[in-house]
Amino acid sequence: MADYQRSFPSERGRKSRPAHDNRRYLNGMLHVLRVGCPLRDMHERYGKGNSVYVRFHRWAEQGVWDALLETLVELGLADDRQHMIDSTTVRGHSQAAGAKGDL
Known part of the structure; x- marks a missing residue:
């Protein structure tokens, strides 16, 4: 078994369908993070x-990450x-952008 598979829980197929490989989904997640595209535009x-x-x-719910x-x-x-914060996920205060406040 590959080392990366030890960290990820095994998946069962739902509704009589076989589960796809975890690597496929992990690559999809990394692609979205790397390219910055929405999930709907993913290859x-x-x-x-x-x-x-x-x-x-x-x-995320299972604590895998x-x-x-x-x-x-x-x-x-x-x-x-070391933590990275993307400015698209953090809202700045309106006055931090130079907006006039009620003084």
Whole structure:
């Protein structure tokens, strides 16, 4: 078994359909992060955008991303004190942009 598969929970197919490989969905998630495209514009080789989102959300609820980050820190491949914040996810106060306030 590949090392990356140990970190991700096995998936069962739903409604008599076989589950797709975790690698396909992980590559889709990384593609969206790297390119910055919406899930609906993601290349079809990664699967449907909704399926990628559902798997991402399920992994977040199961603590997979936290365990993955902890593993990377233990291996020395990531610094647990370093955090990145994208300005698209953080709202600035209106006055920080130079708006006139009620003074």
